[in-house]
Amino acid sequence: xxxxxQNPRHLVRRRxxxxxxxxxxxxxxxxxxxxxxxxxxxxxxMVYLQKENIIDESGMPKERFSAxxxxxxPSILRIQQVVRGDSAAYFCASSELGTATExxxxxGTRLTVV
Amino acid sequence: AQxxxxxxxxxxxxxxxxxxxxxxxxxxxxxxxxxxxxxxxSRQMILVIRQEAYKQQNATENRxxxxxxxxxxxxxxxxxxxxxxxxxxxxxAYRGYIEIQGAQKxxxxxGTRLTINx
Numbered sequence: 392x393x394x395x396x397q398n399p400r401h402l403v404r405r406r407x408x409x410x411x412x413x414x415x416x417x418x419x420x421x422x423x424x425x426x427x428x429x430x431x432x433x434x435x436x437m438v439y440l441q442k443e444n445i446i447d448e449s450g451m452p453k454e455r456f457s458a459x460x461x462x463x464x465p466s467i468l469r470i471q472q473v474v475r476g477d478s479a480a481y482f483c484a485s486s487e488l489g490t491a492t493e494x495x496x497x498x499g500t501r502l503t504v505v
Numbered sequence: 506a507q508x509x510x511x512x513x514x515x516x517x518x519x520x521x522x523x524x525x526x527x528x529x530x531x532x533x534x535x536x537x538x539x540x541x542x543x544x545x546x547s548r549q550m551i552l553v554i555r556q557e558a559y560k561q562q563n564a565t566e567n568r569x570x571x572x573x574x575x576x577x578x579x580x581x582x583x584x585x586x587x588x589x590x591x592x593x594x595x596x597x598a599y600r601g602y603i604e605i606q607g608a609q610k611x612x613x614x615x616g617t618r619l620t621i622n623x
Contacts, residue, residue: 424610433509433596433613434550447610480548486609494611496550 397497416485511614528597
């Protein structure tokens with residue numbers, strides 16, 4: 392049973408480009424969470440999704456950021472018109488139930504904006 | 506809103522010795538979960554130990570144990586017989602218990618970088 396898979400591991404984008412980060416949850420998990428980790432900081436919650444639904448997006452920036460978790464395929468975190476401040480590690484976690492006590496994390500995608 | 510504070514940016518310990526990492530949190534809820542995660546240089550977030558707030562007994566996982574003081578809102582991690590492989594960033598995290606929107610998210614502290622001296 393593969394763990395949470397994130398790709399790419401590293402992503403370099405020029406300012407103004409779009410970044411698409413993918414997350415395949417563990418088998419049987421239908422709840423996905425995205426977190427952002429700025430250098431030397433803890434993880435900050437961005438968004439919580441179930442299949443085809445956004446449950447809590449209270450941590451998402453109001454502009455340029457969007458997330459989806461379609462019925463088929465991975466969850467996608469999309470950042471439009473990236474800026475240097477978007478450079479960070481983005482982590483995805485998944486759980487079997489929304490109330491599960493443990494969410495399993497992927498290895499993250501490190502986004503560098505040049 | 507819940508907050509988690511780790512007041513020790515860095516800690517170091519001699520191999521085989523014991524070290525304690527501090528964590529305090531703020532919440533108005535009575536039921537919740539607390540976690541310690543380890544993040545080695547690989548960046549993988551690894552769950553070390555978990556504590557349910559309604560349980561009075563402190564959680565233990567092999568060389569890792571916690572001192573959970575609910576009234577003081579304190580949740581420290583003790584690592585006994587430290588090993589070189591314990592070197593990592595350690596994050597304390599809070600999660601609500603009640604099934605309401607937003608309760609499922611983890612709130613993390615700023616982290617403590619632990620160095621093990623051989």
